Amino acid sequence: MASLIPCPHCGSRPKEEFVVKGAAIPRPAPDAGADAWFGYVYLRDNPRGPYDEFWHHTSGCRRWLIVTRDTVTHDIYASRDAAKIGEATP
């Protein structure tokens, strides 16, 4: 994993300050149906390349972020506040 993670609020910080949750996928609507909910809770892509993940700046600003990380090179392409989950990846 990257040694440093750029936090949009705090700048570049050591990865030890962060906790990862997993794929940054939006929560389905309440009436989305069983398949959508099952997919949200259990099914994950395992892509080779860029991947959006939720990271929590636990020992920093305590904001949840969406970090776009390359699963092969570990490069970080982007990091933004998770409140912007509805918006397209920059």
Added chain:
Amino acid sequence: MKPYRLAKGGLIDRKQPLSFTFDGKPMKGFSGDTLASALLANGQQFVGRSFKYHRPRGILTAGAAEPNALVTVGQGGRSEPNTRATMQELYEGLEAISQNRWPSLAYDVGAVDGLLSPFLSAGFYYKTFMWPAAFWERVYEPIIRKAAGLGKASYETDPDLYEKCWAHCDLLVIGAGITGLIAALSAGRAGKRVVLIDENAALGAYLLSESSRIDGQPAATFAGTLVAELEDLPNVDLKRATTGFGWYDGNVFGAVERTAGHVAASSGPTLVGRLWRIAAKKAILATGAEERPLVFGGNDIPGVTMAGAMRSYLNRFAVAPGARTAVFTTNDSGYALAADLEAAGVDVAAVIDSRVDASVVYGGKARLVRGGYISDAHGGKAVRRVDLWREGRIERLDVDSVAMSGGFSPVIHLACHRGGRPRWSDAHAAFLAPNGLTDLVLAGSAAGISGLAACAASGLAQAAAALADLGVTTPPMAVPKVEHEYSPQPTKPLWSIPGVKTKAFVDFQNDVHRQDLGLAVREGYEHVELAKRYTTNGMATDQGKLSNVNAIGLIAEARGVSPADVGTTTFRPFYTPVSFGALAGTSHGAQFQPVRKSPLHDWAAKNGAAFVETGLWYRSSWFSRPAEKGWRESVDREVLNVRANAGICDVSMLGKIEIRGVDAAEFLNRVYANAFLKLPVGKARYGLMLREDGFVYDDGTTSRLAEDRYFMTTTTAYAAGVLTHLEFCAQTLWPELDVRLASVTDQWAQMAVAGPKSRAVLQHIVDADLDNLAFPFLAAQDVSLFDGKLKGLLFRISFSGELAYELAVPAGFGESVADAVMEVGKVHGIQPYGVEALNVLRIEKGHVTHNEIDGTTVPADLGLAKMVSSGKRDFIGKHMLSREGLSDRGRPQLVGVVPIDPASSFRSGAHILEKSAAPTLENDQGYITSSCYSPHVGSVIGLALVKRGAARHGEEVTVWNGLRSELTPARLVDPVFIDPVHEKLHA
């Protein structure tokens, strides 16, 4: 004894003599010596025994790759096994002990060269000790462990200190030879933040050993000039004795700095190591090249040395290798050594060059042999003679020292730490760093470049390129002029040498010789990764720094392919061993992890609490009284006193979260499974939080203290997790809600005051009327205390099933308030109680904890189905909770368990079987989740998760404990053992 130390020359300080001992033998050296150079100066070439064959071994190198000269230095907790004598600076009083010999270095009973060696061939671990299996643990392993092995770690605690730091820079330069010094200076003059690290205490690397002149000065003086200017630049940070050990993601480098040389035995704890993480925008690897040994017979006999190392001992430390030396080389570097040896008055028996067509012009007197080889060296504890093989004929040369040079392998380790593979270059006759590196470049001989001037030019060019990427232009700087240099251009590598009769070592540290590799290839282990494991080549603490390339070359030759086709093994951190002390830093002993103490800790301690560690917390378990014989007696008393009178218990470690905002109610309604929207101000509610998969996550109470202000409690262990979860929900799922969260766990001291007399106790200090009507069950309010002197929070909630309250006061007032409660409660018989009694009280009341909320239970399993709101359109966990399997009738359900015979007992974790069923997996009905002795019931009681348990109250079952072979007849009962209609709560 021969006069090994030359009368003049070298960078040693002859005015500062130092005394030291080797295996107890007193010796002398000078300030500026390494232990290795001082040993050589004392004629002690023989310094250790080899790993497998116990052959005498000498000092092979003058640097970090040293495989042989490993000694134990220092005493007690400060002893350092496997110290490379070549890297250890000499100090007054140093005591070095040789390793891997028994009973002594000179007379070793394990010297089995001729006797056992047929059994120690490649793969011997797999072949020899296979049968009988029982012999492995009892016979083979202890013998091998005694015979083989390195130094022993001390059992004493290391008294010294270590720390960890970050550094940030524009340019990191690793290696302070000519390449690194020039690169750092160029970038430093341009004003950028530069960090230059080198594993040696003296900067300059091989410039300190060179006899060439640079810009009209001796090479070492030239290095000193560069270092002096670097030291004057405020934007340049020089880190001496700092080994860059790894390259990590984000261009972060790991390095370990040895901050203190020698620490005297009498010194107190001293900072000796600093682990650096260096975040560099750009980095230049100027780590030089490692000279390759030549694989001739007896190439491990003491007195056989790498040519560059011999030159280093001669020029830098003024130590002659002996009186008569043979130089065996495949390239021009052997001539540089021969010239320096002759200048120092050492007789060079011959310069034996494997090349027929060598074009080098040698100005010395020594005999030059072209197209010749040393096929074997002879001698026991010191080399006496070599066989010079030329066109099939052998000539004997009597010598007392041999230098060898098989060409140079660039030190590219760090460049390969992030997955890149080295690539073989025929032009360089070496493996070079992978292509396509980002933000890291190699320069100088690490990049396969030969010659001091070319290295300097490479350093300049790479610094300029790195800074250009950062948008900075480096000021012009001239490439220094070098005189009298034998520049070792790459030559055809020499893998197998003709005429070899005796063991020719490839891996000195793991005792792997040429025939082992041939055997590995013949037996099918021809891939380098297999051959490595089969022969153990490259698997010692030096990780094959000297041996890997020769091994690959020999395998390639045996297979008739290029080294490119054999590949290399994987390079991983650490470049050289790093001590656990440095990696642990300050995290050991009392500082291993933080200690969390409740604001009521001291109050509990002075009332006789025994503490138990739960996570980072120290919780009061019980409060012993003098006459009590064991903890159970104390706990029983505390439980009975709560039921009869009143008790006070520290519950400060519960997680406490303050939630504010216009939408706080809506937010809570979405994170809890039960309804929260209509919770009135001044009321508490038990809340059940699910995970999105429908299983219960945590429980606790949340109180509405004002329209937009809530106070949530969580279980102790989940305090951090719940806050993180709530933050996720607020920030990510529903950012449109106006809600703010803050952990206030440490702001409040919280105490439970429980028991029928708790109201009477608290009424003494709480200003408000606590009458049942005025402050009913689940009331929760800001209160004033002690006639308005203090503000606190009071909750009428109960974990014990008794009339009970929880009182929170600002943390700093905790102890005095608890004292006051004890004081006013005296007449009511109040006693403190601990978490053990708390646990008994809650099991008696059938309250669940994370023993039951174990990640596999849904609300219905715990008897809490009615809590789950059916009216809410959405809450965390709602959608997955409706899955078929989670409402299956056969699911485990919470139930109480009592033994039929009150004198018998069972434990948590024991399984429930039908009354006379055999203990099989098919017959398993569930298991005991919590158990305790209940003084109220008069026997052990338990809570259990049992299939269809709610419908089985009254059934006789068997409790089976397979670990203790216990079968206990028991009965399933209602999980509420006390006051099932909850009269006490509302009293």
